[in-house]
Amino acid sequence: MNPESVDVVVVGAGPAGMAGATELAGLGLAVVLLDEQGSPGGQIYRGITLAPLSRRDLLGPDYAHGNVLARALEDTPVRHIKEAAVWQVGRDHQVSYLQGGRMHTLQARAVLLATGAMERPFPIRGWTLPGVMTAGAAQILLKSAGAVPTEPVVLAGCGPLLYLLGWQYLRAGVPIKALVDTTHRDDYWRARRHLVSALRAWPYLRKGLELMRSLRQARIAHFTGASQLAIEGTDSAQALSFTANGKAQRIASRCVLLHQGVVPNIQFSQSLRATHAWDPQQLCFIPLRDSWGELDVPGVFVAGDGGGIGGAQAAALQGRLAALGIAARLGALGAPQRDRRGVELRRALSDNLRIRPFLDALYRPRDEHRIPADDVIVCRCEEVTAGQLRQFVAMGCAGPNQAKSFGRCGMGPCQGRLCGLTVTEVIADARQVPAGDVGYYRIRPPIKPITLGELAGD
């Protein structure tokens, strides 16, 4: 099977991928854009080209902006291959994907990874019960299926996305039983250091404040400083219990939506053995990139949330910067023009990222919700608890890869996506060493499952 040659393969059709592919095409390069979904948008702009006007209005102006990127992409000669599951990206810039039940391989000269972010795991008692989903999942249901909860729903955790969902649900007439906010007085105190830069990002800050005001005006039950979140139920979620205002609380609900921020999806960058560092502000692993987004794997670039959480606007800007970097690397653009064109993008990027330190500090997920008690399941696929993981450490397991071999933790179909960060932090906490010293799972292809027949080339 001879791989088809292209200039650039872009993986992911979210804001970074759409903007990056568009920019690359504008620079005259032959681009293939691979995405898992049937239409562009990634997760943040999920379903944007198919959403009826009323839904777009409901979701707010930030969501609607995704259409601008999608339209611009449509006007380019970029070959956008939909419903493509990329299962391997090699250091040699070969990209293998599954589409239409068949295996395909592309030989690129450079690769732009724009695979974005995913919800931070929220390992609490009962989090594996049916009826417990992430706020992101609820947004996807709204964006892609126009679906909303039937009963009064509980939103729990912290972070802008949680409040955004609440605001969207308000507009949609969905009753919210309670907003259980883990944000604590201490978090405001910690965030004060970044208040000046937050104020300089006033437009963003104002949007957030208005959003919070709407939620307050709707008189939604709002518990703050909530701790010790747990979900009750035997076969499905029945209630959320927590402590707030010094009291034990319990809210009955069959649908609990959890959120404590998003984290970079590092499956591809890890499988390429790019160097990653632990970011103590964002509490996750970030691939090391140069100012154009290139990893320490030559010719592989990362743009968007996959390189560190920055939001949709920042993602699009990074996509364009990476495109400039790639174009210069491939000889389609001289270095001086690249640098010149990058100036404005960098200024805008810097503006967009200014709010981040404040948000990261204010909405820092609680330690107990990242490093859970012994009886909480950490690896959902293999059903390994935090307590079992701590036993492995006591037996001499120093890191996540030994944990894998000691107890199958991380060996299930999700390939560590939902347990990786928790495992690293539980081990680091048990060993009393920094998370960066503990490291992360060794990630290898297939990044998405493929059948043996497909691999065999049947």
Added chain:
Amino acid sequence: MPIEAPSRAPLFQSVAGETRSSRSVTFSFNGEALSVPPGISVAAALLMSGIERFRATPVSESPRAPYCMMGVCFECLVSIDGVPNRQSCLIDVVDGMQVRSQEGARDLQFEVPSVSVLEVQP
């Protein structure tokens, strides 16, 4: 094998205020016919039809249902048209689809080998 019979209201429904297509998609879950709006994922279709339990885990037979809706958590696995362990949040529902809950590890499907009859000349 426990069959999920929707006995309570679905967890999700179509948002009010959107103009609905008159078309609907009919599919089955564990043999029961269900009807949903077109253009949605199998996972969304099941949640909107009152299905709360998608599968039992291979490790402990614990009940599971979608968690992330974006193909990352692998909790929404069901059998679709005979193919087991499919991520239902990544596949759109179509007319006539036969969906079944994924009860533990998948089977290795096989057909009983056909017996060939030899005619013996007298």
Added chain:
Amino acid sequence: MKRSTAAIKADVIVVGGGLVGTAVAYGLARNGADTVVLDQGDDAFRASRGNFGLVWVQGKGYNLPDYARWTRSSAQRWADLRDTLLADSGVDVSLKQPGGFHMCFSDGELLEREARLRQLQAAVGDYPFEMLDAGELKARLPLIGKAVIGASYTPQDGHVNPLKLLRALHASAQRHGARFAGGQHIQRIEGSAGDFRIWAGEQAYCAPRVVLAAGLGNPGLAAQVGLHAPVAPNRGQVLVSERVQPFLDYPTINVRQTDEGTVQLGDSMEEVGFDDSTSTGVLSAIAQRGVATFPLLRDVRLIRAWGALRVMSPDGFPIYQQSSTHPGAFVITCHSGVTLAAAHALRIAPWVMGAAQPNELAVFNGERFLSDKVLAHAH
């Protein structure tokens, strides 16, 4: 163990906490030796994590009957090892020894296979095996594919859960008092007969006996105690599928179903240096062979794939030797750490503590690589 400037003393220091090192350490600790095991960190190459889990006898030791005998002796003791590990650690390593199959895809392969096993039978004596044609094979394994024209079967073969084995050995050794220090990178051994000192950073470990079971780290360490252990990496790639309801009771050399229900496929060999990444070409070939063997695997999903570096000597056979210039220093290295785990725990460990050398081991010296003679590859 806490770090201190004072040397840590023991009866035996085992360098290497993989399957070989912990099996030997378990045997030592069980017999009352005060044992310390020094192991690398989380990101080490670790052949132990990458193997297939076979407890395999058939075909091994072609042209070196002592290896066939050594292997058989381990397989015969494996149930004992399973029992003591269960008693000591509570971990059941899921040993099954129902016999195993080696598939052949052409008449030439089948003939060659039969010749090999006949020769082994002639050399070893008690060596039961059967050659099966397609029809006989289908009666035993109904799901076998048409591409498999025959197979060899021996009742001696089996498989085990290799990760549970590692965990069980670890816990059992600790239960008998063995001390483990992880994150150690050993580069220096000093000493002479019966008095060795090993440096791990600032910390020194002293013992009258030292066992080098450091896999690919052995060559450099062995040289410091007058031993020659020229092992080099040999990459094997393995595929693991999603869990499947039980369908395959017997292990085969290329495909086996684990106790968890996942299907493991493998047995490739490449010399690519210290590169444990996977390559699509080899993975695809492994998948093709797997699907040719059991066609229903076609629709089963691959969840994980990895490459692991076998610890391979030039002729593929182990190196078991006590240093003559530095008595008390041993090198124990092989690429079949699972199959030989019982022999390592039950026969090597007593030898390290002063018992007579098991008679099969005389041929497994390191000097054999210093001569012109090169023996045939292990398999």
